[in-house]
Amino acid sequence: MARLFIFAVGLLLFASAWSSSLNVDGSSKRLLVLLDNLGLRESHSFYFKQLKDRGFDITFKTSDDSSLQIVKYGEYLYDHVIVFAPSTKEFGGRLDADILTQFVDAGGNVLVAGSNTVGDVIREFASECGIEFADDKSAVVDHLNYDLSDDGQHTLIVASPSNLLSSELIVGQAKKNNLPFLFRGTGMSSDPENPLLLDVLTASSTSYTANPDEKTLSEYPATVGKRTLLISVLQARNNARVGFVGSLDFFSNDFFLSAVQPNNGKKSDKSGNQDLAVALTDWLFKQRGVLRSRNIHHYLKSDKSTPRFYTVKNDIVFNVQFDEFVHGKWMPFNGTDVQLEFVRIDPFVRTALTNKGGQLEARFRVPDTYGIFKFVIDYNRVGYSHLYSATQVSVHPLLHTEYERFITSAYPYYISTFSMMAGAFLLSFLVLYHRDDLPKKKAE
Structure with a gap:
């Protein structure tokens, strides 16, 4: 009976260890979405509908939920996590930056959206992945590439598809569709020595990241030109994928459906946000690639x-x-x-x-x-x-019976051997059988 009990406990431990490893091929679609407030479910409903249509089992929770946890008894409860709670300073329940990092180490995938205010827990997790968000109250500003519906601060910028990563697996048809992107949020910078990071979308060469409320720049901007990252992704060595987007509005219904009217370009009836957001999510959550x-x-x-x-x-x-x-x-x-x-x-x-x-x-x-x-x-x-x-x-190596008996390149050595044997035979024959006849002396 004791042996049976020990066997059962061992079997349960093995099953727990096996189930705690996350599915790496994307066939499991348990998704946790963390929100600053549940109102984001309505303002970003088109994006979440796209995820549901793709078969994801979505669980919505506020970031300060006291029951929040992604691992229980050593088993991960979700395969993917979306963090649409940029201003959260501290998650509720049993979730923090270290647990998110462990989730990625176990093969989980994470999508993080930022804004003008980014909480400490998001900054810490991003730092572990080699990404640094700009300071609070900062925004990406572009005085030459902004939408005409901007409020005058030129923070509603228009990102060109030419600045998009040339990888159809990650961006889908967004680059081929050649639709501009609307972006309103903060800029990011990446660790240049991290080979696992990819710059998916960058701002134009005339952009910078600073506080738009300041009339004059007292300090050098956090990011300048095309070094200003709008979207960046990381694929870890265990193939876990993490995405960082500097704008929470990038996924909103307004940005999905809004027409784009650049101040210096041709009007577009629709932005490319929806195409890029869906393709990026497919890649991050291992539906492709x-x-x-x-x-x-x-x-x-x-x-x-x-x-x-x-x-x-x-x-x-x-x-x-x-x-x-x-x-x-x-x-x-x-x-x-x-x-x-x-x-x-x-x-x-x-x-x-x-x-x-x-x-x-x-x-x-x-x-x-x-x-x-x-x-x-x-x-x-x-x-x-x-x-x-x-x-x-x-x-x-070859067996001794498998080597060639006669090698063409060794023929000179074969000839020299047999010639020496023939010479020795002739010399021996001459020595043994040659006789010198001495002349006879005349009789006196």
């Missing part, structure tokens, strides 16, 4: 068998299946830039994989070096999840 590898198989080219080990100079074939997750379905991956490396400390072979409907294949000859090798695929492209695969094999 997620890869997996499966069915790895390697074998000898001659008989298509997989031996216990390979021998130097064997001709081998490597196969792997690549799939891409697109809106709830695994589809064959059509990329043609995947490479395979045959590595022993350093790569001895690097070759491109041919793609036939998601089935990738490479054929090559094992180098004339024995040891422990690995088939390595390290695929890292903008917009796609980082995919790393390593399969270990051993390579043996």
